[in-house]
Amino acid sequence: MSGPAAALRAAVAESTAQNPFRCYQCGNCSAGCPMSGHGDLLPHQVFRLLQLESDRPLHAMQPWLCVGCQTCAVRCPQELDLSRVMDYLRAEQIRRGTVPPEAKRMAAFNRLFLERVLAGGRLSEVELGIYLNLANRNPLENALAVPGLMARGKFKLPGKPIRGPGRAVARGRRPS
Ligand code: SF4
Numbered sequence: 633m634s635g636p637a638a639a640l641r642a643a644v645a646e647s648t649a650q651n652p653f654r655c656y657q658c659g660n661c662s663a664g665c666p667m668s669g670h671g672d673l674l675p676h677q678v679f680r681l682l683q684l685e686s687d688r689p690l691h692a693m694q695p696w697l698c699v700g701c702q703t704c705a706v707r708c709p710q711e712l713d714l715s716r717v718m719d720y721l722r723a724e725q726i727r728r729g730t731v732p733p734e735a736k737r738m739a740a741f742n743r744l745f746l747e748r749v750l751a752g753g754r755l756s757e758v759e760l761g762i763y764l765n766l767a768n769r770n771p772l773e774n775a776l777a778v779p780g781l782m783a784r785g786k787f788k789l790p791g792k793p794i795r796g797p798g799r800a801v802a803r804g805r806r807p808s
């Protein structure tokens with residue numbers, strides 16, 4: 633078989649080293665996953681859909697709910713690690729522009745988090761919150777929490793950027 637969905641299955645296998653065909657659908661992963669039943673797919677269904685050459689995982693919300701706890705990997709008799717597949721699917725949804733509407737805010741957070749770290753070498757929670765509110769077109773979201781945060785000393789203005797993060801990133805290294 634060939635086609636975009638078969639290509640997706642092959643890409644998942646190559647990029648994550650998790651071969652969907654090794655899954656025999658015992659359901660152990662879904663039975664232990666803390667996010668089972670909170671989204672649109674059960675974890676083991678992701679592998680099943682890939683086996684069946686469906687591209688539904690590319691449009692699903694479930695990858696965005698995965699918290700990377702690896703309970704599925706510990707329980708799997710085939711030693712499959714679904715969290716790696718979920719990571720791949722999130723990245724692929726962003727790349728292809730297929731992020732489901734319910735996950736747009738999470739995708740925006742993901743993008744802004746990385747952008748701010750790459751720009752300054754460190755993350756300011758205040759700065760991230762402002763950028764996030766602007767991206768979500770809701771500039772006053774959580775504004776009522778600010779006085780409480782200030783009273784507890786948790787509202788810290790952005791510090792100086794770390795010198796040279798751009799150069800470190802360009803060399804393929806983490807900013808130090
Ligand atoms: S535990 Fe492993 S073999 Fe069983 S359904 Fe989940 S991924 Fe497939």
Ligand code: SF4
Pocket residue numbers: 661664665666667668675697698699700701702703704705714715718
């Ligand atoms: S790593 Fe993700 S898919 Fe696996 S059990 Fe945890 S939340 Fe569920």
